[in-house]
Amino acid sequence: MTKPTKRIVFSCGGKGGVGKTTVATAIADFYVARGIAATLFDCDTENKQRGSLSHYYPNAGKLDIRTERGLDQFVDAALSADAPVALADLAAGSGRDTFQWFDTMFDGLGTAGVRFTAVATITSAASSVESLFTWAEALQDRVAYLVVRNHVSGGDFGYLERTEPGRAFLAQARPLVIDLKARAREIQTELDNRGLSAAQAMTADAIRRGPLLHGGTARVRAEAYARQVNTALESAQAILLP
Secondary structure, X not given: OOOOOEEEEEEOOOOOOOOHHHHHHHHHHHHHHOOOOEEEEXXXXXXXXXXXXXXXXXXXXXXXXXXXXXXXXXXXXXHHOOOOEEEEEEOOOOHHHHHHHHHHHHHHHHHOOEEEEEEEXXXXXXXXXXXXXXXXXXXXXXXXXXXXXXXXXXXXXXXXXXXXXHHHHHHHHOOEEEEEOOOOHHHHHHHHHHOOOOOHHHOHHHHHOOOHHXXXXXXXXXXXXXXXXXXXXXXXXXXXXX
């Protein structure tokens, strides 16, 4: 009998402040909306209370992958869970540990039916794209790539699209590329402070806890945010699902 495939989805924990936790939370919402069981891991030990995946999903297990066998513990937990998908929000600066682990462990896990998806959130800043290139150089073709262009600081992603390293990455890695549209700062800040994604803010429980910014237009905007990112992720389901 063929062993079912396990999909492990993880953020490329490069440059901080690009919105990778917002994206990780949106992916968790994507699984919830479709009734897909997913084991969640918050590996961002720098953000102990706010700003990491467990702030929005308290059931996400906290795990420090920078310990000697931290990545082993993460993958062991993912493999032992009944859920066919594991989602991990990695901390900024976790590349070296991840790269070394992949070099040692990938072949054995690939044979066992484990598939990996690396999610890279970038902005128009060249440094965020450089971080993606660093990860791709190390991980190579051992993972599927989902690149999320976060429009928070503008829509010019020329460093990815119009430079020689960018064109080489797009040609070789053949990533799925989606967009996270810019969000009104005031609304996003309130969502973050309340530990809610845009999708969670629409639930009856969230509404009972108080209206979003005390205004109907804010809720309409939040609904639009949730709808936009859900539609974008739908186009990437081939590398998000088992």
